[in-house]
Amino acid sequence: MSQPTKGFPLPSSLKVVPGTEAAQAAHPYYIQFNPGDDERFWFYNSMHFPEPMHHFDMVTAEAAYCALGSFNTRVHVLPTTKGIDHRIINGRVFIGGVAVTDPAEIEARAKEFQQRAFYYYEHWETLYDQWKEKMKALIADAQALPKPSLPDLEPLETTHTGKGVAANHALIDTYRKTLEGYFRMWHHHFEFLLLGYGAYLTFFDFCKKAFPEISDQAISRMVAGMEAEIFRPDEEVKRLARRAVELGVDDKFHDGMVIDDVLAALDQLGGAGKEWLKELETSRNPWFNVNVGDGFYHYHRSWNDDLSMPFAALPGYIEKVKAGQPIERPTGKLIEEREQLVADYRDLLDTDEDRATYDQLITLAHRVFPYVEGHKFYCEHWYTNLFFNKIREYGELLAENGFFAEPADVFHLTHYELESAIIDLMLTWSSGSQPIGPQHWPAKVAERKAAIKVWAEHTVPPALGVVPDVIDDPAIVMLWGITRESLDAWLSDGEGPSNELKGFAACQGVVEGTARVVKSVEEISRLQQGDILVCQVTNPTWAPIFQKISAAVSDIGGSMSHMAIVAREYELPAVVGTGSATQRIKDGQRIRVDGGRGIVTILEDEPVLENA
Amino acid sequence: MTMSETDAIGWFADLRIDDRPTVGGKGASLGELTHAGIDVPPGFVVTTHAFELFLQALEQASPVRALVEALDPADLDAVTALSRTLRARVEQEPLPQQVERAILDAHAQLAGGSGATVAVRSSATTEDAEDASFAGLQDTFLWVLDAQDTVHRVRECWGSLYSVESVTYRRKHGLPEEGVAMAVVVQTMVDARTAGVMFTRSPTTGDKSVITVEGAWGLGSAVVSGEVTPDRWVIGKITGEISTREISDKHIRQVPAPGGGIVDEALPADMRNAPCLSDEELQALRAVGRRVEKHYGRPQDIEWAIDKSGALLLLQSRPETVWSAKAQAPVTAPVADPLKHVMTIFGGRK
Numbered sequence: 001m002s003q004p005t006k007g008f009p010l011p012s013s014l015k016v017v018p019g020t021e022a023a024q025a026a027h028p029y030y031i032q033f034n035p036g037d038d039e040r041f042w043f044y045n046s047m048h049f050p051e052p053m054h055h056f057d058m059v060t061a062e063a064a065y066c067a068l069g070s071f072n073t074r075v076h077v078l079p080t081t082k083g084i085d086h087r088i089i090n091g092r093v094f095i096g097g098v099a100v101t102d103p104a105e106i107e108a109r110a111k112e113f114q115q116r117a118f119y120y121y122e123h124w125e126t127l128y129d130q131w132k133e134k135m136k137a138l139i140a141d142a143q144a145l146p147k148p149s150l151p152d153l154e155p156l157e158t159t160h161t162g163k164g165v166a167a168n169h170a171l172i173d174t175y176r177k178t179l180e181g182y183f184r185m186w187h188h189h190f191e192f193l194l195l196g197y198g199a200y201l202t203f204f205d206f207c208k209k210a211f212p213e214i215s216d217q218a219i220s221r222m223v224a225g226m227e228a229e230i231f232r233p234d235e236e237v238k239r240l241a242r243r244a245v246e247l248g249v250d251d252k253f254h255d256g257m258v259i260d261d262v263l264a265a266l267d268q269l270g271g272a273g274k275e276w277l278k279e280l281e282t283s284r285n286p287w288f289n290v291n292v293g294d295g296f297y298h299y300h301r302s303w304n305d306d307l308s309m310p311f312a313a314l315p316g317y318i319e320k321v322k323a324g325q326p327i328e329r330p331t332g333k334l335i336e337e338r339e340q341l342v343a344d345y346r347d348l349l350d351t352d353e354d355r356a357t358y359d360q361l362i363t364l365a366h367r368v369f370p371y372v373e374g375h376k377f378y379c380e381h382w383y384t385n386l387f388f389n390k391i392r393e394y395g396e397l398l399a400e401n402g403f404f405a406e407p408a409d410v411f412h413l414t415h416y417e418l419e420s421a422i423i424d425l426m427l428t429w430s431s432g433s434q435p436i437g438p439q440h441w442p443a444k445v446a447e448r449k450a451a452i453k454v455w456a457e458h459t460v461p462p463a464l465g466v467v468p469d470v471i472d473d474p475a476i477v478m479l480w481g482i483t484r485e486s487l488d489a490w491l492s493d494g495e496g497p498s499n500e501l502k503g504f505a506a507c508q509g510v511v512e513g514t515a516r517v518v519k520s521v522e523e524i525s526r527l528q529q530g531d532i533l534v535c536q537v538t539n540p541t542w543a544p545i546f547q548k549i550s551a552a553v554s555d556i557g558g559s560m561s562h563m564a565i566v567a568r569e570y571e572l573p574a575v576v577g578t579g580s581a582t583q584r585i586k587d588g589q590r591i592r593v594d595g596g597r598g599i600v601t602i603l604e605d606e607p608v609l610e611n612a
Numbered sequence: 613m614t615m616s617e618t619d620a621i622g623w624f625a626d627l628r629i630d631d632r633p634t635v636g637g638k639g640a641s642l643g644e645l646t647h648a649g650i651d652v653p654p655g656f657v658v659t660t661h662a663f664e665l666f667l668q669a670l671e672q673a674s675p676v677r678a679l680v681e682a683l684d685p686a687d688l689d690a691v692t693a694l695s696r697t698l699r700a701r702v703e704q705e706p707l708p709q710q711v712e713r714a715i716l717d718a719h720a721q722l723a724g725g726s727g728a729t730v731a732v733r734s735s736a737t738t739e740d741a742e743d744a745s746f747a748g749l750q751d752t753f754l755w756v757l758d759a760q761d762t763v764h765r766v767r768e769c770w771g772s773l774y775s776v777e778s779v780t781y782r783r784k785h786g787l788p789e790e791g792v793a794m795a796v797v798v799q800t801m802v803d804a805r806t807a808g809v810m811f812t813r814s815p816t817t818g819d820k821s822v823i824t825v826e827g828a829w830g831l832g833s834a835v836v837s838g839e840v841t842p843d844r845w846v847i848g849k850i851t852g853e854i855s856t857r858e859i860s861d862k863h864i865r866q867v868p869a870p871g872g873g874i875v876d877e878a879l880p881a882d883m884r885n886a887p888c889l890s891d892e893e894l895q896a897l898r899a900v901g902r903r904v905e906k907h908y909g910r911p912q913d914i915e916w917a918i919d920k921s922g923a924l925l926l927l928q929s930r931p932e933t934v935w936s937a938k939a940q941a942p943v944t945a946p947v948a949d950p951l952k953h954v955m956t957i958f959g960g961r962k
């Protein structure tokens with residue numbers, strides 16, 4: 001039971017950091033905390049939004065919650081939960097679920113749910129095939145959108161073809177289509193997601209009852225898919241390493257290389273060099289359309305935009321190929337191991353009834369899981385990347401017209417403000433006068449840049465408001481891993497041994513080593529062979545660096561998080577979801593990671609100096 | 613069974629689980645394990661037949677069983693007096709020659725000229741006997757030095773059948789004395805570096821997917837008797853993941869005493885709090901635990917030891933009884949439509 005004396009602060013007690021009031025006020029009214037919000041429970045969504053938000057990037061929260069809520073509340077009609085409301089303060093996104101508590105309403109919704117969700121389960125493969133086609137069409141539409149530009153005069157063609165529409169109209173047309181596509185993509189994203197997680201959790205729940213001491217990771221390993229798209233980018237890097245050796249151009253790749261020089265050298269080499277560059281193009285389209293983050297921030301650039309990540313992995317893979325070591329994912333062996341695991345646990349069940357249920361549930365979990373693992377490549381990576389790059393093009397155009405000092409400043413505007421800036425430009429291009437934006441936006445951008453810096457140094461409570469007796473919202477439990485127990489742990493933070501952090505045991509094994517606290521993708525190059533990676537959150541596109549490290553620790557994530565999945569593939573000890581590893585562990589400290597128990601121990605207080 | 617019913621001793625290699633009536637549970641299990649190719653310290657069993665021959669000789673001199681059956685279990689003085697008399701007779705009156713010869717010959721064959729020491733342990737013939745634990749810890753004699761001493765310890769094991777506790781138990785339950793017999797295991801002693809017990813299901817939750825290992829430095833007697841708080845690990849039976857590691861302060865270890873038997877020895881500080889098993893050894897234990905469980909087709913309660921050379925040996929394996937005795941209800945009520953199950957997640961708390 002909870003201790004009544006403990007609780008989280010009320011939203012109304014949270015103050016905007018002095019000096020950032022204007023930046024806070026620039027967010028739309030509907031995501032500002034209001035007095036009624038004190039009645040509800042909110043938690044900081046540090047899993048999806050671990051860094052203070054740029055104003056434009058809030059479009060991700062808006063589009064995602066618009067879609068998530070629609071499917072929960074009104075499409076699949078989840079019996080016990082509706083959607084999720086979100087608020088922002090000091091750059092941090094807080095979210096609150098809307099639970100259904102009236103038994104009559106739950107019953108009525110359960111009837112609806114069974115008609116709707118069960119239809120999805122029954123036709124899962126067909127609907128998922130259809131989903132992929134929808135997503136590919138949506139991606140093609142986004143790729144077909146023109147680059148925004150304004151000619152000095154319309155080309156003669158406009159008059160000779162009787163087009164009847166001038167170039168400034170394309171600016172707003174493309175912008176609205178870009179936004180429309182992004183909102184639509186998030187609907188597709190949530191079309192299957194909760195149902196997929198639900199089927200997985202049903203199997204999970206059964207296993208926990210049948211085997212009270214089974215680890216989360218054992219269950220995850222039984223369910224994990226083997227062919228998911230998200231493993232493919234790393235496989236492509238391995239393929240390129242092998243091709244480099246086969247073509248005899250492997251000597252061009254080494255640690256610390258300048259990528260542009262390497263590409264130029266290969267081009268100059270002709271023959272084998274050009275052949276390898278062709279292979280690179282094959283891999284890039286589409287497999288390098290993966291972000292180095294989770295795709296929720298505009299600065300999570302893709303491998304295609306920045307080749308550092310795949311190229312950082314090439315020398316290591318090349319060395320292994322030359323040493324005759326296998327580097328490709330042993331898919332056949334992994335499938336065999338998974339099947340053996342499923343069979344071995346089945347053998348331990350006591351009754352025929354349980355074996356029948358087990359067979360039903362693992363079959364369902366295996367059917368739905370390709371979506372849970374596969375959708376991210378199309379949604380969070382490929383599409384999101386196209387979206388932010390299109391906005392970046394608007395940034396370039398507006399910067400050329402004096403609105404911004406640099407194109408990336410565009411992300412300091414909300415999506416409404418960006419539309420107003422575009423219309424400003426459209427109007428003045430048409431009138432032949434000067435846009436007002438250049439006098440308006442630079443000061444605002446500077447103000448918001450400063451605010452983000454301040455917010456990054458400011459910590460917010462993990463949760464706000466009244467703690468519910470029980471978290472009975474499957475969406476919150478599934479997507480954020482938040483339970484009554486984890487809230488109690490947050491409330492009692494600091495009561496355990498000060499040198500110990502607890503998280504989810506993601507992959508077994510005990511390793512001691514030097515912690516490398518990596519707070520952003522740009523810092524990845526600091527990792528030395530054998531370091532322990534400590535980060536906020538990672539995703540499969542970080543897989544190439546897993547060959548370098550000896551263990552991994554993250555702030556965020558559950559046993560099915562991508563770090564956990566990839567760690568198990570690499571048999572790398574890992575603890576995920578520690579909450580505060582990047583804050584409590586200092587760069588260079590010696591730490592011990594016990595991936596079987598989910599415990600990270602700080603072995604020394606004083607950081608060991610890096611060998612410069 | 614390759615052993616004749618009239619043999620006074622039976623070698624482990626010749627015994628199977630079906631031989632329990634003549635060699636007891638412990639002896640039959642060691643035979644079965646040996647046969648299954650599991651490493652067990654070699655040895656033999658002094659059979660119930662040997663005991664019966666001895667008892668016949670005793671009965672000829674003066675009655676034994678009739679006196680026991682005539683006892684009133686409430687009359688503690690009478691029980692105590694008779695127990696003392698009978699145990700003295702079992703330990704002191706001459707053994708039939710064929711029995712003594714058989715034990716001495718087998719001991720010579722086992723210990724050879726090497727002077728190997730043995731453990732002598734009683735091996736009860738009925739489940740009842742094990743459950744009532746009237747063949748308990750006092751009937752294990754460790755580090756027995758020579759053949760004569762071995763014969764003496766075998767007699768002490770037999771004598772335990774007439775302990776106050778055993779006799780009282782049989783009388784209270786009205787069990788006939790006819791057929792009450794005891795087999796005795798004689799086994800090469802393992803000079804254990806580390807020893808302990810292992811359960812192939814969780815003693816706390818009954819979970820069959822984990823193996824619990826408890827161990828301490830030195831001989832396993834320290835763990836079994838509870839004189840040392842053992843280190844404790846929980847290992848995924850199938851995955852091998854080690855989910856619990858409790859390393860305790862092991863203040864002593866039990867080691868062989870120079871004159872036979874065992875003695876407590878204080879441990880240096882660095883050993884007290886060091887884990888007594890490596891991860892590799894834990895995995896080896898898991899592997900052998902799974903093999904034995906598979907062999908018997910049910911969860912096991914196992915005693916094990918690792919000798920000074922690092923070899924892992926099983927000293928005993930018996931079926932787990934506590935959780936196995938519980939009724940097996942399905943975890944979830946079965947339904948024809950698998951989709952109904954997802955309502956456990958989406959349907960809210962019931």
